[in-house]
Amino acid sequence: xxxxxxxxVGTVVALDRRGDTLFTIATAFDMDTVDIGxxxxxxxxxxxxxxxxxxxFTISASGETLSKTTLGTWGENTEINLERALKMGDExxxxxxxxxxxxxxxxxxxxxxxxxxxxxxxxxxPLARFVASKGSVALDGVSLTVNEVEGRRFGVNIxxxxxxxxxxxxxxxxxxxxxxxxxxxxYVARLAESI
Numbered sequence: 001x002x003x004x005x006x007x008x009v010g011t012v013v014a015l016d017r018r019g020d021t022l023f024t025i026a027t028a029f030d031m032d033t034v035d036i037g038x039x040x041x042x043x044x045x046x047x048x049x050x051x052x053x054x055x056x057f058t059i060s061a062s063g064e065t066l067s068k069t070t071l072g073t074w075g076e077n078t079e080i081n082l083e084r085a086l087k088m089g090d091e092x093x094x095x096x097x098x099x100x101x102x103x104x105x106x107x108x109x110x111x112x113x114x115x116x117x118x119x120x121x122x123x124x125x126p127l128a129r130f131v132a133s134k135g136s137v138a139l140d141g142v143s144l145t146v147n148e149v150e151g152r153r154f155g156v157n158i159x160x161x162x163x164x165x166x167x168x169x170x171x172x173x174x175x176x177x178x179x180x181x182x183x184x185x186x187y188v189a190r191l192a193e194s195i
Contacts, residue, residue, distance in 0.1 A: 001086045002041045004094030004136075004143020006166045008082040010042070012074050013056060021066060022050075023074060024058045027082060031057060034084070039099065043080040043167070044141035044178035045069050046099025069101045069178050070140075079167050081141040094143025095136040096183050103127050105139065105179040107171050108153060117158045118147075119171065123179055128152045130181035130189060138180040142166055 007029075014024040025042065031052045034040070038049045040057065047059035066072035074080070086092070108120040121139065123131065131137060131154045135146050144156040163169050171177070 002046070002083050002097040002099055002141070003086055003090070003092050004083070004097045004138045004141060006081040006083055006142055009079050009165070009167060010082045012076055012078045012080065015074065015076065020060045020062050021071070022058055022060050023071070024051075024056055025080065025082070026056045028055075029057075029082070029084065031055065039085045041081075041083040041085075041097070041099045041141045043070065044097070044099065044138055044180055045071060045101055046085075068103070070104060070176050073176070079170065081166050083141055095138075097138045097141070097143060097180060098183060099141075100180065101178045102130075102181050103179050104176045107173050107175040107177065109173055110171060113157065115160055117163060117168075118155055119158055119168070120153055120155045121177070121179075122153045125152055127179065127181060130185045132185065135185060136182040138178075140167055140177045142168065 008027050010025040010027040012023055013026045016022040031054055036049055039046050049057045050060055051058035061071050103124050105121040105123045108122050111118045131146055131149050133146055133149050137144055147155045147157055158168050
């Protein structure tokens with residue numbers, strides 16, 4: 001489990017495409033405190049550390065993961081948002097994020113608004129029903145509040161701190177991000193289907 005509060009922006013420094021794809025990611029995390037087998041959210045995808053060195057770790061992504069997320073487009077020098085798994089007693093600063101990506105959202109527009117930026121995204125039609133004004137979403141692992149919804153499109157406001165300390169600083173129209181619906185919305189929708 002995660003909170004959607006990004007604590008490092010890592011960089012893919014190597015990849016090995018064999019049966020599964022191995023990504024080696026440079027990080028500022030103290031890798032002495034990260035165990036082999038630990039979960040790290042990599043741009044919103046919960047992935048398992050299978051190797052580590054002092055300033056990097058390696059994860060493995062299956063074909064399913066590559067086809068359902070943006071990981072299939074990652075190459076060397078791709079920057080990614082990183083968050084270590086939540087520990088009991090940690091502050092829950094964002095919202096409960098599972099790291100199980102539901103789909104990919106398209107960046108439609110990025111507009112300056114005062115000191116902040118308004119980003120508009122579009123999600124696949126089956127996921128649109130999970131997005132609600134003032135509800136939560138995770139985009140590339142970042143916990144965000146939805147400002148408005150219109151059909152498959154929704155807007156979020158990004159403050160300067162978030163933009164500076166995440167990959168949002170480089171997002172532009174036409175880019176794609178990993179999208180996870182709020183866990184509560186997922187279960188409410190499932191319950192409503194069974195009534």
